[in-house]
Amino acid sequence: MTGRVMIIGLGPGPAKWVTPEASALLAEATDIIGYGPYVDRVPPSPAKRHASDNRVEVDRARHALDLASGGARVAVVSGGDPGVFAMAAAVFEAVEAGDPAWRDLDITVVPGVTAVLAAAARLGAPLGHDFCVISLSDNLKPWSIIEKRLIAAVEGDFVLAFYNPASKARPDQIGRAFDVLRRHAGERIVVLAKAVGRPDEEIIVTSLSAVKPEEVDMRTLVLIGSSQTRSIERGKAEPWIYSPRRWDA
Amino acid sequence: MTGRVMIIGLGPGPAKWVTPEASALLAEATDIIGYGPYVDRVPPSPAKRHASDNRVEVDRARHALDLASGGARVAVVSGGDPGVFAMAAAVFEAVEAGDPAWRDLDITVVPGVTAVLAAAARLGAPLGHDFCVISLSDNLKPWSIIEKRLIAAVEGDFVLAFYNPASKARPDQIGRAFDVLRRHAGERIVVLAKAVGRPDEEIIVTSLSAVKPEEVDMRTLVLIGSSQTRSIERGKAEPWIYSPRRWDA
Incomplete structure (x- = not known):
């Protein structure tokens, strides 16, 4: 399986607080998933963008895991740090309750500057x-x-x-x-x-x-x-x- | 007064977690102050380096404030985030107890990815x-x-x-x-x-x-x-x- 899920923290807003790791992995993504305002912060790239509404974190997580299972390199983006009241926990909730094959996926959490x-x-x-x-x-x-x-x-x-x-x-x-x-x-x-x-x-x-x-x-x-x-x-x-x-x- | 103190978080270690803001301000510094292993992490630059031992945080803070009072652009470096058990509190302790003129200095804290x-x-x-x-x-x-x-x-x-x-x-x-x-x-x-x-x-x-x-x-x-x-x-x-x-x- 070559797909992967990258759960990326974009920091509190300005580009000066986006880590080099986050920028590098965003540039490699084939798909970008997240709440609309966060997806809008990602610099232009050829990746397909899937912006969603707030409050649908687990749906969004399943979507990311599905795409990665099919071979996509999916960036799930959050403001701040993805582990602090953001998307990382939702992804692991979806993994635990979902398709056992998801446990073999390459899932990377990319820390960020939290608010x-x-x-x-x-x-x-x-x-x-x-x-x-x-x-x-x-x-x-x-x-x-x-x-x-x-x-x-x-x-x-x-x-x-x-x-x-x-x-x-x-x-x-x-x-x-x-x-x-x-x-x-x-x-x-x-x-x-x-x-x-x-x-x-x-x-x-x-x-x-x-x-x-x-x-x-x-x-x-x-x-x-x-x-x-x-x-x-x-x-x-x-x-x-x-x-x-x-x-x- | 043109001097300034920049209290900079270098993140937990690798360059991929150093923010663009931290890198930009380190490149502008005339002086770099910190615990030796953190000073060693700063990329080569013409800045003067003042590495000190651990456990002398307030001496180090006063040194930075003194240099800035004389017009230097001083980077005080910490691992992780400078506000989390690192140099930021020591600098403000030194300011509060020190020369009243230090309160007019330009002091910037640059957040980082904490451990x-x-x-x-x-x-x-x-x-x-x-x-x-x-x-x-x-x-x-x-x-x-x-x-x-x-x-x-x-x-x-x-x-x-x-x-x-x-x-x-x-x-x-x-x-x-x-x-x-x-x-x-x-x-x-x-x-x-x-x-x-x-x-x-x-x-x-x-x-x-x-x-x-x-x-x-x-x-x-x-x-x-x-x-x-x-x-x-x-x-x-x-x-x-x-x-x-x-x-x-």
């Missing part, structure tokens, strides 16, 4: 200490486990990063999450990092007591500092946010 | 669900907070990734961490991902009950699955490890 790293870099060094990364979508998990994880993360005094903080279907998830944190944590630095690296980038530095859920949209990566996260004031310039490497009780 | 993303990609999709990233070094934080975080992470059923799991000074940190997890969690998939992407790469897929602390060294990224993390068997080939996007109690 939390780009947002952190833009702000300073907020991840300088231990951190948790949580998807707030309750599409595939009950709210009870999300709430349990938020409380556990506060208990451990982790820095927190939220992916999928809001969607049209569930606009109030993030408000519920802030409420849980306010009940369990003291005051915290909160940053809303929108579309980092893209032309519509916007950064809002605020606090757990002041943040407004309506400021959060689908493009937003939400960062919640630990008890130790600090802001370095710089007069008129935006402050730098960082978490010291040292932790003192 | 946990490369290890996850190599294995399948173990980070397909919520996860925590913890440094096991107790050089700068007490063991009590590490233990508290391990317990909280188990309580939240997160996938766990450990950086700095072992060092010559503290060879038994990882053994203590496994003991804490065994007391609080059920059986879990454990993966020891050593030197991912480098010629000495080695992957050990094991379990919380079977893993041996002596198999962990400084090059190892340790991944502990959640209760939901699964292995897809493939006959003689290495299994794929993934965490389903769906979570069921």
Whole structure:
């Protein structure tokens, strides 16, 4: 079998964050599969493009596996890193439940810069200490486990990063999450990092007591500092946010 | 002031994971500062190289800030992503405690592929669900907070990734961490991902009950699955490890 599936992370947006490995493998692909806006980011090439809607991850994964079984070199593209709330898990779910012959396919996951790293870099060094990364979508998990994880993360005094903080279907998830944190944590630095690296980038530095859920949209990566996260004031310039490497009780 | 500090992530090792932004800024640097093995990874250029020993992060940061104050374009290099247990936090610590004029410097953090993303990609999709990233070094934080975080992470059923799991000074940190997890969690998939992407790469897929602390060294990224993390068997080939996007109690 000469087909292969390459699950490729395109980074948060700009070409400067697409790794050389991702670029090289995209250029070799015969087929490119993904959510429309990600497929649109792939540079022109002779590959056939199969853009699909959001929320059909497993269908898309099966399509890729089918094409590869027929000998195609299929690139499945995601924004950020494909292993962080993106296409990699969907492909392996499809493999486990699907045609046993798919287990013999050559499947390569190509890591990328995930949104939390780009947002952190833009702000300073907020991840300088231990951190948790949580998807707030309750599409595939009950709210009870999300709430349990938020409380556990506060208990451990982790820095927190939220992916999928809001969607049209569930606009109030993030408000519920802030409420849980306010009940369990003291005051915290909160940053809303929108579309980092893209032309519509916007950064809002605020606090757990002041943040407004309506400021959060689908493009937003939400960062919640630990008890130790600090802001370095710089007069008129935006402050730098960082978490010291040292932790003192 | 024309000087600048660029805190650059070189990724886990191979050139295929160095972003175009990192490469472009390294080529512009007049000075390159970092731990010796990372400085050695920077392609040949006319820049002056200042390689230093490990464990002198804040001295190195001050050196970079001093040079930039004098007009240099200084690249501070880290492996992986500079914001994840690397040089970015040290630079902002030095800024906060140092010369107020340093706050006017142009400081840019350049994100990179951090080790946990490369290890996850190599294995399948173990980070397909919520996860925590913890440094096991107790050089700068007490063991009590590490233990508290391990317990909280188990309580939240997160996938766990450990950086700095072992060092010559503290060879038994990882053994203590496994003991804490065994007391609080059920059986879990454990993966020891050593030197991912480098010629000495080695992957050990094991379990919380079977893993041996002596198999962990400084090059190892340790991944502990959640209760939901699964292995897809493939006959003689290495299994794929993934965490389903769906979570069921």
